[in-house]
Amino acid sequence: MAQLQDKLYKYAPHFLQNSLVSIYNILAYRGRNSGKYHEFLKHYKANKNLSLQELKAIQSKKYTAFIKYAITNSKYYSNTLSKLDSPENIENIRLLPIVNKELIRQNISDIYTIKKSEGSVAKTGGTTGKSLEVVYLLDDSRERHAILDYFRHNFGYRLGKKTAWFSGKNLLTPKDIRKNRFWKTDYIYNVRYYSTFHIHSKYLKYYIENLITFKPEYFVGFPSTMYEIAKYGMHYNIVFPAGIIKAIFPTAETITTEIRTVLETYFKTKVYNQYASSEGSPFIIECEQGNLHLELQSGVFEVLDNQDNPCTNGRLVVTPFNTKGTPLIRYDIGDQIELDEPTAVCPCGNNNPLVKHILGRISDYIYSEEKGKINLGNISNCLKGVKGVIRFQIQQHHINALLVLLEKDDKTFTNKDQDVFLKNLKDRVGNRIKITLKFTDNIPVEKSGKYRLIKNTIKDEIVEQ
Ligand SMILES: [Zn+2]
Incomplete structure (x- = not known):
């Protein structure tokens, strides 16, 4: 929110702050769920059971269009790729240079294909503190939201269903903290935003009591926050009622087996993970069988060893198709994954290849x-x-x-x-x-x-x- 709005928000009473959060969301959703959003959502739902061959054909076609677009519209990629032999052919992907965050950051103005004002801007954090600003074409950003919604819809989620959100937005005022109120509510979309900045044993009781009365059907957000709440509840024998939470959708952090077990046990539900990143990775999504699938229609995934040769457990190098505003081509995203056997098939009917583990930040x-x-x-x-x-x-x-x-x-x-x-x-x-x-x-x-x-x-x- 802009500065004036920030000030207005800060001094407004609680109920008005809730309304401001709603207004902010109405505007955000109006932008995000318009244009081609519904077309994308329909597309991904319709393509859920394509064969692996069909998925690869779509991937190859999208790859060609993406590389051509980047060479034509980005000065950086025009310099680095146009001299290569048929770089737009997915068979030749290994001829293209691998880039990383630092390289992208140094060359960012030559990489952008549009002005910041023409797209939507996402800032990536980073453990090293240096952030990266990527610009998305509006339709690319809508496609990303459509893929996420497609994933959550598999578990009954819809916009407007009661949701507890644990995000990095700090929406609380000193008065809220004095009143032991660690949340703000958007009553239009039925979302309650719980602070992830006040996860302290002296406050956790209020989080649990409030979650039990609010009765959200879904949890979305940082799993570490939900994990602290769950452990506190277990420790003090505060029973969380069964049948309330339909699914937990963690974001942004790596899920360990310990975190998953604690969340599923305490909240009496299932965790469904997905992998994406703010700079624009292609998607890895968990299905109803609990298996992780690479979504080939969203980009190319390579798993490479330290000599840049393909392997089953190694660095994830991605070429996400919906980063046309700031094209990422063979981007070493800094995470490690382990692929499943190439012959593994999931009973859920989705034929996208399977991932055994997302091992998370190599830097952690x-x-x-x-x-x-x-x-x-x-x-x-x-x-x-x-x-x-x-x-x-x-x-x-x-x-x-x-x-x-x-x-x-x-x-x-x-x-x-x-x-x-x-x-x-x-x-x-x-x-x-x-x-x-x-x-x-x-x-x-x-x-x-x-x-x-x-x-x-x-x-x-x-x-x-
Ligand atoms: Zn599956």
């Missing part, structure tokens, strides 16, 4: 000279057999030292829990790295509202042996 790891890289999933497993940890964060600012911040519940956390936790951690990072444990009553979230389990500020200096 701790590095130990003794043990190598320890990823997010392994770090989160340090809580096995440990009671009374509200949450923790591991920071690495030095190759031989880790700082562990830990929020504990004084009533249940014992010396034994501390020992088990430290032993679990040492099993993973080794005994030579120095571990400093610091208790705190509030681990701050990032500016984006996301909570990070791992903060590694030295990864650029790590040279693997």
Whole structure:
């Protein structure tokens, strides 16, 4: 929201703030769900059961059109691609250079094919703090929303169904916090936005009580926030009624097995994951069978090893078709995935190839000279057999030292829990790295509202042996 609106919002009473959130959403949805949106939504629904061959034919055709568009309209790609031999042929994709976020950032003005004022702008965060501004053609942005809606519609979701949203928008005022009110409600679309900036044990009770009375059918947003709420509820034996939540749709963060199990157990529902990114990755969506599918109609996915050769478990390099405003061609997005067997078929009827795991940010790891890289999933497993940890964060600012911040519940956390936790951690990072444990009553979230389990500020200096 613009500055004046920000001020107006800040001093308005609660009910008016709710209305302002509604007005903001009406405008946003009006833009997003117009133009070709409905055509796209129909298209994806109609194509749900195409054969793999048909999907690949569509992918190949869209690829050709996308590469031609980029060469014609983007100065950067005209320079880097036009001299290659038939770059628009998907068979030749490996001849095209791989780009990464830093390269895109440095050349961004030559990459844009339209002015910012002509499209919609998305800012990507970034663990390194440097953000990237990508511009979408309005219809590309509508197609992305249509794909997301197509995915959620598989589980009964529609705009207007009661939804609890856990997002990075900070909508609360000091008065809200004094009143233990950690949400704003859009009564037109039936969405309640819960703050992800106030996930603290002294407030979580109010979140749960409010969720139980609000009775949302769907949860959307940062899984780490939902996870903290669920763990708090389990810990204090606050029963969350069955049959309320139809599905949980996490966004933006990596889901570990631990997070998924806790959410499904506490809220008594299923989690359906999807992978996309604000800079415009093609989509990976989970089906009703719980399998992850690459959506080939949204782009090309390559999984590459460190020598850039195709493999089944490696870096994800993407060519998303709906990034015509800021074309991304063979973009190394910084995430790791593991593909399933190419012959694997899903009983859901969708023939898009299957993904075994989305392993998440390659950058989310701790590095130990003794043990190598320890990823997010392994770090989160340090809580096995440990009671009374509200949450923790591991920071690495030095190759031989880790700082562990830990929020504990004084009533249940014992010396034994501390020992088990430290032993679990040492099993993973080794005994030579120095571990400093610091208790705190509030681990701050990032500016984006996301909570990070791992903060590694030295990864650029790590040279693997
Ligand atoms: Zn499936």
